[in-house]
Amino acid sequence: MDTKNLKVVNRRALKMDALGLACGEPVFTDDVDLNGMLYGRILWSPYAHARIKNIDTREAERVPGVKAVLTYKNVPRVPHTTAGQGYPEPSPYDTYILDNKMRFVGDRVAAVAAETPEAAEEALKLIKVEYEILPAVFDTFEAMRDGAPVIHDEEDSKNIPDAKHNIAARFEFEVKNGKWFGDADFVVERTYRMPYLQHCAIEPHTVITSFDHFGRLVIRTSTQVPFHVRRIVAQALKMPVKKIRVIKPRIGGGFGSKQEILLEDVTAALSLKTGKPVKIEYTRRETFISSRTRHPAAVRLKTGVRKDGTITDAEMDIVLNTGAYGSHALTVMMCSGSHTIPMYKVKNNIKFTGRSVYTNLPVSGAYRGYGATQGFFAWESQMDIMAEKIGMDPVEFRKMNYIRLGEGSPVFKAMGEGREGVEQVITSIGLYDGIEAGLKAAGWQAKKEKYKGQTGPVRRGLGMACMMQGSGIPEVDMASATIKMNEDGSFNLMVGAADLGTGSDTILAQIAAEVLGVKAGDLVVYSSDTDLTPFDVGAYASSTTFISGNAVKKTAEKVRDMILAVGAKILGRQKEDLRLENGRVVAKDGASCGLSEVANTSLYYYDQHQIIASASHYAHTSPPPFAANFAEVEVDMETGRIKILDYVSCVDCGTAINPELAEGQNDGAVLNGIGHTLSEEMEFSANGTPLNASFRRYKIFNTADMPPIRTILIPTYEPNGPFGAKSVSEIGINGPLPAVANAVYNAAGIRLFDAPFTPEKVRAAIKNSKGKK
Amino acid sequence: MKKKTTGLEAVNGVFEISLGVNGAKRTFAVKNTEFLLDALRRYGYKGAKKGCDTGDCGSCTVIFNGKPALACLIPAFTAHGAAITTIEGxxxxxxxxxxxxxxxxxxxxxxxxxxxxxxxxxxHLLDVNPEPSEEEIKKYLDGNLCRCTGYVKQIKAVKAAAKKLRGKGRVSGV
Amino acid sequence: MNHIKYYSFPETPGAALAGLLNRKTEAMAVAGGTLAAKTLPETVENFVDLKNLPLGYVKKRGGDLVIGATATFDAIDNSKLAKRWAGGVISAAAARCSSQLIRNMATIGGNIARPHSFNIFPAVLLGLDAKVRVLTKTGVKTIPFSALYQPEFRFRPGRDSLILEIIIPGKTRNWACRFEKFAKTEASWEAYLTLFMGIWMKAGVVKELRVAVGALSPRPFRAESAERVLSGAKLAPVSIDAAVLELGRDLDAARAGEFKKEVAVSLFKRFIKERV
Incomplete structure (x- = not known):
């Protein structure tokens, strides 16, 4: 199969909402004004671990304009998870709308709704809280010790494997085919660390709740998971699902942080209490502290390798910091292994041990890369270390060991997301071509030669890394779509898939247009609204192109069938002899009629019916995209400053439905990963107070910082994907840490294990290595 | 001779200011605690966005008296007499x-x-520099954070627009 | 800001100062406002906006370079005069401040009015022997920049006095200078350290040398012992090594810590070696 004959898919198509966005149209959550809307504000815990002994809200309630003050005393207490995942969620049910126990600086104490933001602020100041301060724990290894403070000591939480040792999730898995490391010529064991990292979507989390003319609750929210929002809010507030409508307008980026029920429950509770529309909009500081983060990780990787390049054993032990609540504790941890270990063949033994641990720090959640980022930093650094041990070129070592077409891995079956996985084999892979294209684009050979034997204070080097991800969660993720035909031969495409800025509305329209023989612009896309669009798990796990795309393709095929049936009547031909092309039904003998004639016939003239269909899709496989990344760096040996001179990222995402948008996804993921590599890190005081919760002090890359980034798409054809497509959104973020670490080693002879690679750390590593020599 | 005013007085903490927005004369009533971004959004100019409210992300950029500026850092009353262009304009x-x-x-x-x-x-960059180099574009846009794109295609877009505008022989002046 | 009753936008420094000195209302002067507006003391009643003062210039006067207090970072960055002065170090420093949007708004006067470790200009002005003209109730005072943050200077610019302009002496015009902002990334807002280095040589002998260090504390300082070692000396490996050693001592005295010291020393060494 190939993409030669495609007319809309794999072709250029402008992102359909781009012009409105570029003109500043009021399309985001906060861009509407509702009459009588109240402003919600939340009081945050100043302590990392404390119990509310007393809370007095009387004075706050007396502030003019204040309409409601909520505490744990007057909201339902239902243990739930905030993670927007398939149901029942594999997460601990350890979260409450409001609780009498505070588990991190930034935990919710109370919520206020008032007629003005000022009145709400004033009320927050007047809430009197008496705390019993409890000992806090911030380090995952300390938190697991006997006698450590127990963060979830409440009786009614569910599904916490070992609350006494603060273990929010754990998983172990082993394949044993012989003596551990018995076959290895070298054994390498290293630990790789990543800190707290924030998504930094430029739009902060915003929710507006109101009521419709039936008195139903309407939640307008910046979410990646509208249907999970509806379910979880219903659960937490003990409401029937039918009483809730969730609208996802345009979203200002998410990257996983909006795969979470963060404000919807408490905003809804304020609306229910007051009977009025309520808006809560996070400040940037709140977004840093009280939304979600990437899980800080310590990954211990112990691998055995033979001189001939065979990887004999792999033991991966990951400890993640889930912060105060369990959210994505289990699934991120499992993905750190399931998305990484299958990348290379391991001959004998594989063992994975994972633990996600509660601490009194901000809550970790889903973040682009979803565990694979942590895992690949370890794996791809270790690949270079092993290659050096056996005296093999690191590129050749990877080429020799990466998983091939038709091959599987015991890991696929053993490890899913929160449960057993699904057996699968690789059905498309363009890694070899990706590596070759990258070597060429980076000028690898010539530069490697040129940079040999440098002695000056500023040295250059190259490094590379390979990676994979998934395309949705097999046998878990489900998406559906509805297509409805209009008089002029245009179509409404209604999808639950949540375009959060990725362009999924556009690529889904391209898929439908390809099937229906029309232009992408003939599809009017609407996403997403739980009243109007069919179910979709939402935008996460790199699932939209693959899962939602297939759902749209199936739906379009049903609609095509209905169109051809009407066309057959109009043209007096056999349905089997008809096809859709250029907005017309065309018969083999050349007879044809326009789609508007088909639509009008079906709506007005004959055997009247609406041409409309829905279809769903779920998959038994999650075909991984593959990528090879290449970094060229300059290391200042005297100051420790790393400069990335060039970054090439070659991605096999199958067929790129929209090449421009696919490139854009990867460019953005790469620069985000480069931020992780060189600068990003949330810092905390000794008592757990965040120190750099602002764009001023948590530095994300801007145009002046960015290195040249080149994305090269490597076309393959994935037989299970819509028109051969796989995912593209997450994989790019996994490359920069290991690729840059390897390049720094090549340039400066130092190995970095601790992200981000700040000048201070680099300088310390340089001094350390000199001390050893 | 008419004496030029050099001050405004608030009534109950509210200033009444006159300003030009996108070429139209407007009168805003703004609280003394309000910043221009909030005032603009309140008066319907939703194209200016609040991403940080601390002057660090650039989502609230408006052209203020001829230069791109951060509306979240400008006390609303100081926009008295100002000429502002928002994206809507x-x-x-x-x-x-x-x-x-x-x-x-x-x-x-x-x-x-x-x-x-x-x-x-x-x-504004293209107004003052119709043919900016890549480095000049990168320098000029360093206050406008984006987390989605990695800036690659945005820089390309500015170059393309520059070319297009040069073709027209002028940069549209607002 | 909820006590603000008056918004003044005077057109002369005298009128602005009168507003500040009016005892009936507590007043504060704000220029670019990028920092001040968000950190204005709650008690301020009169917001004195300096935008209309005719102080936005960068010009030559006598042999000196004179920068008006309300000249923005962007104006200084793009000033042809500043770009040619002392190897363009003042423009280069202006370009390293925060972001373009801040550079469009923030002024040099605002940047030096109060000491902060993140300010860009103080180290540069200290190193260039700049003078500051300040309007006070007793008239215009011209003081060395180095005196601005000293307790002996009893005025608080923006509250009871106004910075009018900054004078960069003509002798620095052809100095070889460099400004380094050493931060986590190219465009980080905060720096580990900023370093101004300026040198003037004649016939192979160092006539003038300035090493000013910023960002370590709110007030920048000159590494005077390092400067002394090379002043009047020829640049030779021995004298350079001695100066480097002294710079390390100066930084130790400022409690810079090992890492920042190493960085400063290597940047200094590179700068000096390029002069040999």
Missing amino acids: LGTVRDPHPLQEAFVEAGAVQCGFCIPGMILSSK
């Missing part, structure tokens, strides 16, 4: 500015939240 879906078209055509718009600010910064 640059172009519309029906009649977009070449920069808006170039951003769309280059695939530079992902979530779009930062785009109005980035386009306004680019607009």
Whole structure:
């Protein structure tokens, strides 16, 4: 199969909402004004671990304009998870709308709704809280010790494997085919660390709740998971699902942080209490502290390798910091292994041990890369270390060991997301071509030669890394779509898939247009609204192109069938002899009629019916995209400053439905990963107070910082994907840490294990290595 | 001779200010605690976005007396007498500015939240420097953060717009 | 800001100062406002906006370079005069401040009015022997920049006095200078350290040398012992090594810590070696 004959898919198509966005149209959550809307504000815990002994809200309630003050005393207490995942969620049910126990600086104490933001602020100041301060724990290894403070000591939480040792999730898995490391010529064991990292979507989390003319609750929210929002809010507030409508307008980026029920429950509770529309909009500081983060990780990787390049054993032990609540504790941890270990063949033994641990720090959640980022930093650094041990070129070592077409891995079956996985084999892979294209684009050979034997204070080097991800969660993720035909031969495409800025509305329209023989612009896309669009798990796990795309393709095929049936009547031909092309039904003998004639016939003239269909899709496989990344760096040996001179990222995402948008996804993921590599890190005081919760002090890359980034798409054809497509959104973020670490080693002879690679750390590593020599 | 006023007085903490927004004379009633971004949004100019409220992300960029500035840092009452251009004043879906078209055509718009600010910064850059180098573009846009795109296609869009505008022989002046 | 009753936008420094000195209302002067507006003391009643003062210039006067207090970072960055002065170090420093949007708004006067470790200009002005003209109730005072943050200077610019302009002496015009902002990334807002280095040589002998260090504390300082070692000396490996050693001592005295000291020393060494 190939993409030669495609007319809309794999072709250029402008992102359909781009012009409105570029003109500043009021399309985001906060861009509407509702009459009588109240402003919600939340009081945050100043302590990392404390119990509310007393809370007095009387004075706050007396502030003019204040309409409601909520505490744990007057909201339902239902243990739930905030993670927007398939149901029942594999997460601990350890979260409450409001609780009498505070588990991190930034935990919710109370919520206020008032007629003005000022009145709400004033009320927050007047809430009197008496705390019993409890000992806090911030380090995952300390938190697991006997006698450590127990963060979830409440009786009614569910599904916490070992609350006494603060273990929010754990998983172990082993394949044993012989003596551990018995076959290895070298054994390498290293630990790789990543800190707290924030998504930094430029739009902060915003929710507006109101009521419709039936008195139903309407939640307008910046979410990646509208249907999970509806379910979880219903659960937490003990409401029937039918009483809730969730609208996802345009979203200002998410990257996983909006795969979470963060404000919807408490905003809804304020609306229910007051009977009025309520808006809560996070400040940037709140977004840093009280939304979600990437899980800080310590990954211990112990691998055995033979001189001939065979990887004999792999033991991966990951400890993640889930912060105060369990959210994505289990699934991120499992993905750190399931998305990484299958990348290379391991001959004998594989063992994975994972633990996600509660601490009194901000809550970790889903973040682009979803565990694979942590895992690949370890794996791809270790690949270079092993290659050096056996005296093999690191590129050749990877080429020799990466998983091939038709091959599987015991890991696929053993490890899913929160449960057993699904057996699968690789059905498309363009890694070899990706590596070759990258070597060429980076000028690898010539530069490697040129940079040999440098002695000056500023040295250059190259490094590379390979990676994979998934395309949705097999046998878990489900998406559906509805297509409805209009008089002029245009179509409404209604999808639950949540375009959060990725362009999924556009690529889904391209898929439908390809099937229906029309232009992408003939599809009017609407996403997403739980009243109007069919179910979709939402935008996460790199699932939209693959899962939602297939759902749209199936739906379009049903609609095509209905169109051809009407066309057959109009043209007096056999349905089997008809096809859709250029907005017309065309018969083999050349007879044809326009789609508007088909639509009008079906709506007005004959055997009247609406041409409309829905279809769903779920998959038994999650075909991984593959990528090879290449970094060229300059290391200042005297100051420790790393400069990335060039970054090439070659991605096999199958067929790129929209090449421009696919490139854009990867460019953005790469620069985000480069931020992780060189600068990003949330810092905390000794008592757990965040120190750099602002764009001023948590530095994300801007145009002046960015290195040249080149994305090269490597076309393959994935037989299970819509028109051969796989995912593209997450994989790019996994490359920069290991690729840059390897390049720094090549340039400066130092190995970095601790992200981000700040000048201070680099300088310390340089001094350390000199001390050893 | 009419004496020039050099001050305004608040009534109950509210200033009444006169200003020009997108070429139209407007009168705003603004609280003494209010910043220009909030006032603009309150008066319907939703194209200026609040991404941080601390002057660090650039989503609230407007052209303020001829220069791109951060509306979240400007006390609203200090906009008295100012001429402001918001993204709504640059172009519309029906009649977009070449920069808006170039951003769309280059695939530079992902979530779009930062785009109005980035386009306004680019607009001024091209007004003063019709043929900017890549380095000049990168320097000029360093206050407009974007987390989606990695800036690659946005820089491409500014270059394309520059070319287009040069072709027209002028940069549209607002 | 909820006590603000008056918004004044005077057109002369005298009128602005009168507003500040009016005892009936507590007043504060704000220029670019990028920092001040968000950190204005709650008690301020009169917001004195300096935007209309005719102080936005960068010009030559006598042999000196004179920068008006309300000149923005962007104006200084793009000033042809500043770009040619002392190897363009003042423009280069202006370009390293925060972001373009801040550079469009923030002024040099605002940047030096109060000491902060993140300010860009103080180290540069200290190193260039700049003078500051300040309007006070007793008239215009011209003081060395180095005196601005000293307790002996009893005025608080923006509250009871106004910075009018900054004078960069003509002798620095052809100095070889460099400004380094050493931060986590190219465009980080905060720096580990900023370093101004300026040198003037004649016939192979160092006539003038300035090493000013910023960002370590709110007030920048000159590494005077390092400067002394090379002043009047020829640049030779021995004298350079001695100066480097002294710079390390100066930084130790400022409690810079090992890492920042190493960085400063290597940047200094590179700068000096390029002069040999």
